[in-house]
Amino acid sequence: RLLRPSSAPPTALVLPVVGGMLSFLGGPLALISKFHASCGECFTLPVLHKRITFLIGPHASPFFFKAPDTALSQKEVYEFNVPTFGKGVVFDVDHVTRAEQFRFFAEALKGNRMRSYVQMMVKEAEEFFGAWGDEGVVDLRDELSRLVVLTASRCLLGKEVRETFQDEVAHLVHELDMGMVPLSVFFPYFPIEPHRRRDAARKELAKIFDGIVEKRRQENREEEDVLNTFVHAKYRDGSQLTNDQVLGMLIAVLFAGQHTSSITSTWTGLLLLESHQKQKKGILEGSGKSATFLEKVLDEQRKVIAEHGDELTFDILQSMDSLHFSIKEALRMHPPLIMLLRYAHAPFDVTTSDGKTYTVPKGDIIATSPAYSHRLDHVFDKADEYKPSRLEPGAAEDAKVPFSFIGFGGGRHGCMGEAFAYLQIKAIWSIALRNFEFELIGDNAPEADLTGMVVGPYASQVRFKRRKLK
Ligand code: HEM
Numbered sequence: 001r002l003l004r005p006s007s008a009p010p011t012a013l014v015l016p017v018v019g020g021m022l023s024f025l026g027g028p029l030a031l032i033s034k035f036h037a038s039c040g041e042c043f044t045l046p047v048l049h050k051r052i053t054f055l056i057g058p059h060a061s062p063f064f065f066k067a068p069d070t071a072l073s074q075k076e077v078y079e080f081n082v083p084t085f086g087k088g089v090v091f092d093v094d095h096v097t098r099a100e101q102f103r104f105f106a107e108a109l110k111g112n113r114m115r116s117y118v119q120m121m122v123k124e125a126e127e128f129f130g131a132w133g134d135e136g137v138v139d140l141r142d143e144l145s146r147l148v149v150l151t152a153s154r155c156l157l158g159k160e161v162r163e164t165f166q167d168e169v170a171h172l173v174h175e176l177d178m179g180m181v182p183l184s185v186f187f188p189y190f191p192i193e194p195h196r197r198r199d200a201a202r203k204e205l206a207k208i209f210d211g212i213v214e215k216r217r218q219e220n221r222e223e224e225d226v227l228n229t230f231v232h233a234k235y236r237d238g239s240q241l242t243n244d245q246v247l248g249m250l251i252a253v254l255f256a257g258q259h260t261s262s263i264t265s266t267w268t269g270l271l272l273l274e275s276h277q278k279q280k281k282g283i284l285e286g287s288g289k290s291a292t293f294l295e296k297v298l299d300e301q302r303k304v305i306a307e308h309g310d311e312l313t314f315d316i317l318q319s320m321d322s323l324h325f326s327i328k329e330a331l332r333m334h335p336p337l338i339m340l341l342r343y344a345h346a347p348f349d350v351t352t353s354d355g356k357t358y359t360v361p362k363g364d365i366i367a368t369s370p371a372y373s374h375r376l377d378h379v380f381d382k383a384d385e386y387k388p389s390r391l392e393p394g395a396a397e398d399a400k401v402p403f404s405f406i407g408f409g410g411g412r413h414g415c416m417g418e419a420f421a422y423l424q425i426k427a428i429w430s431i432a433l434r435n436f437e438f439e440l441i442g443d444n445a446p447e448a449d450l451t452g453m454v455v456g457p458y459a460s461q462v463r464f465k466r467r468k469l470k
Contacts, residue, residue, distance in 0.1 A: 007359040009053055009350070010039040011046065027450060028339060032056065032372045041352040044364065048186075053344075053364045057376055058401040059353035061368040064342060065403060065411030069095055072366055074413065076343035080188040084176050084198060084255070086206070089241075089248035100235050102416075105253060108229040109416045114423055116224035117155045118314045121427040124151045129431050135465040137441065141266045141457055144428065148262035149173070151424060156253055158227035160212045169208065173254065175201035180453055209247040226253060257417045260336045263456035265425045267330040270445040270460055271386045272297060273438055283443065293388050296322045301433055301469055310434075317426045325388040327425050331407035332398070333386055336454045338371035340409060370406045371455070379404045436464040 004011065012035040032054060035043050041060040044053045055064045064072065075091050075098070082092045090101060128147045132138075149170055153162040161169050179198020183190060216223075216231050230246045241249065276294035278284040291299070300322040308316055344364045351357045360366065375383040380390065380397050390397045391405075398405035408415035415421070432438075439462060446458040 004044075004361060005359065007357075008361055009042040009044050009358040011044045011051075012039060029369070029372055029450070032369055036372070040354070040356075042350050042356075042358050042360075044360075051361075051364045052367050053360050055350060055366065055368045057353070057373055058379060058403045060350055061373065061406065062403050062411070063348070063350045064340070064366055064368045065406070065409065065413075067342070067348065068412070069099075071344070071346055071348050072342035073345055074342060077341040077365060080185050081252070081255070083188050083195070084180060084202065085252045086202060086244055086248035088245045090252050097235075101249065104230060104233040104241075104249065105416050107233070108226040108253070109420055111419065113224070114419055115314045117420060118312070118317060118423055118427065120154045120225075121151050121424050122312045122431070124154055125428050125431040129435055132436070132464065132466075135463070137461055137463050140269055140460040140462050141262075142459075144265045144269075145259075145262040147428060148258055148265065148424070152254055152258050154225070155420075156226040156257075157250055158212065158216075158223060158225045160215075161208075165208055169205065172201040172205045172208075173251075176205075176251065176255075182451075182453070205251075206244055206247055209250075210243045213243040213246050226250065253417070256415075257421065259454040259456065261417075261421045261424055263334070263336040263454060264327065264331050264421065265428050266457055266460055267334045267445075268327045268425060268429060269432070269438065269462070270440065270457060271330050271333065272326055273440040273462065274443070274445040275386050277440055278443060281443070293322070293326055293386075297326055297429075298433060298469065301430060304430075305434070305469065312427060312430055314423065317423050317430070320426055320430070321392075322388070323426050323429060324422065325391045327422060327429075328391050328398075328405075328407075329386060329388040332374045332380065332391070332405060333384075334448055334455070334457070335370035335374060335407040336456060337409075338450070338455050339367055339369050340406075342366045368406070370409075373404070373406060434469040435466060437467050439463040 012031075031045070035045065035054070036056050041056045042053065044051050055061050073095070075095070079091045081090070085091070090098060093101065125147060128150065150162070150166075153166060153169065157169065175197050179194045179201070181192075181194050183192065184195065189195065212227075213231055216227070222228060227246070227250060230241055230249045232240075234240055272294045275284065276292040279292045300320055304316060304320065342365070344360055344362055344366055347359050347362050349357055349359050374380065377383050379401065389395060403410055408418045408421075441461045441463060446460050448455050449458045
């Protein structure tokens with residue numbers, strides 16, 4: 001610590017070496033809160049042999065989001081994904097190749113592709129909810145996770161998987177998932193059982209996809225899925241991804257979008273139900289006076305049904321503002337990626353809102369936290385309250401200072417799947433609310449389980465009863 005230049009950000013005082021690690025594992029948000037209060041928007045925390053410099057809030061975090069890859073890079077901090085994604089893609093390639101591969105992601109997720117994805121999302125959600133009984137109790141988190149897996153199979157992995165290999169591929173992807181434990185971040189190749197199973201699953205997936213990709217190349221068949229984009233993608237020199245790299249790219253998109261979307265869908269439902277029930281029981285302010293957010297969302301659905309019947313298209317989903325802000329507010333309160341990371345390739349300067357400039361030394365890990373930043377009371381009024389109206393155009397609390405809302409990241413590496421995620425979650429809740437009445441069991445939504453790599457709610461039981469919304 002003594003070797004750091006005087007211009008470096010203040011260092012958080014924790015017991016050296018192991019102390020930082022233990023406090024960090026004990027709960028990163030409590031730790032950030034403590035040092036944000038004592039050190040300000042930019043501070044450094046020693047964790048094992050590393051130093052993590054935090055940039056907190058909308059004044060400091062733009063330095064994180066706007067920095068070029070040559071200054072702050074993702075590779076070193078996200079490299080632990082290589083055994084899961086596979087060789088030759090994303091974090092296992094030089095930055096020029098990576099930029100080209102990100103161009104392929106952008107191509108697969110661009111606006112005009114969404115219209116065909118929406119048809120697949122709607123079909124999956126209709127089939128899924130159609131198979132529910134007339135009434136019962138479900139764990140919303142598990143149910144929506146199953147639905148998002150099915151949708152991802154159809155839109156990303158393609159119809160061969162969805163129609164022929166669904167169970168097998170879902171099982172193997174689950175094994176990949178289980179192979180990502182906290183230890184993997186520091187030691188991705190450590191010989192533990194979850195890593196062994198991850199590697200075996202990755203090999204099995206490679207066999208299945210080799211056949212699928214090869215057949216698509218031979219038949220030269222065009223499909224409207226993400227697989228199609230990767231099969232036909234060309235680098236500037238005219239070369240193509242190998243079959244295994246096509247699979248690697250698909251796994252990367254799947255990992256970026258699957259848990260994040262299913263968790264945000266779950267929170268949307270839980271928070272709409274919780275705030276509705278509390279307001280009706282008089283536990284929340286405004287009880288009995290104004291419509292609850294759930295009632296506003298239902299009214300919006302009724303209007304849409306009156307105009308378009310049961311049809312759900314890209315344009316119809318886009319028009320659902322109440323549902324949109326309910327989802328965005330759920331993401332504000334519970335962003336599944338609670339911490340975003342980079343590696344400093346060179347010293348770089350950060351100026352905080354009080355005008356101080358710090359030089360963050362080369363070799364630091366740089367972190368910003370959507371989960372912590374979204375709960376700053378000076379940015380979001382009574383930040384712990386679920387209040388979708390705060391994001392509506394009149395209030396727009398998220399837009400007063402840029403980078404206040406960072407649930408989808410922002411700047412150079414902002415989420416490429418944002419439109420996809422909103423459309424998918426809107427399709428899910430439109431169909432669910434049109435066909436069922438829901439009730440949260442108990443007064444409170446579950447807490448966030450902070451031990452996961454992607455943070456979602458603990459088990460989330462809700463009661464459902466079939467209805468036809470008119
Ligand atoms: C990047 C959040 C859904 C694809 C990101 C980042 C965040 C994020 C915070 C930035 C990571 C960083 O800066 O280190 C979310 C949330 C989602 C969601 C909360 C759902 C509610 C999706 C979906 C897809 C997707 C559905 C694809 C189908 C990507 C990709 C990137 C990314 C490709 C990398 C962009 C880059 O590094 O340039 N996402 N995401 N995401 N997301 Fe999402």
